[in-house]
Amino acid sequence: MRAELERKYSAHVTFHGLVADMKRHWRELSLLVMPSRAEGLPMAALEALAEGVPVIATPVGGLPRIVQDDETGWLFPAGDVVKAQAAVARWSAMDQSAKHAMRVKCWRFVEQNYSAASKLPEIIGVYKAAGWRPSMGHSRSA
Numbered sequence: 001m002r003a004e005l006e007r008k009y010s011a012h013v014t015f016h017g018l019v020a021d022m023k024r025h026w027r028e029l030s031l032l033v034m035p036s037r038a039e040g041l042p043m044a045a046l047e048a049l050a051e052g053v054p055v056i057a058t059p060v061g062g063l064p065r066i067v068q069d070d071e072t073g074w075l076f077p078a079g080d081v082v083k084a085q086a087a088v089a090r091w092s093a094m095d096q097s098a099k100h101a102m103r104v105k106c107w108r109f110v111e112q113n114y115s116a117a118s119k120l121p122e123i124i125g126v127y128k129a130a131g132w133r134p135s136m137g138h139s140r141s142a
Helices: 002-009 025-027 043-052 081-093 094-114 114-129
Strands: 033-034 055-057 071-073
Touching: 002 114, 033 043, 033 114, 043 055, 043 094, 055 081
Parallel strands: 033 055, 055 071
Antiparallel strands: none
């Protein structure tokens, strides 16, 4: 489908193909659209939010936990192109100050809910519940 899509939409969309390192590309993007019909919790959405890129997505899998209307993006029903376009239009209509505020909300959401600092206590709690007890160091005999 790529050749057909490029022919139809190359004036509006850049097709990069497989990208191994997204770091520089996140700075070029202002919005991520995920029109998936089935998902788990996609890393692409978490990475976008961590980079301050709002997400427009369908409410499948874990996406409703991370895409919060008017906070970190917008949800639209799978296959509903009109509602997807409306979400893109909402983003496009926002002034730069509102866009910046939303980008900050995206970054903070990931920092507060999915960063190592926020998850480590939870992970340690699971280990402790399973019987792990941290050692207070160890002694070495000479």
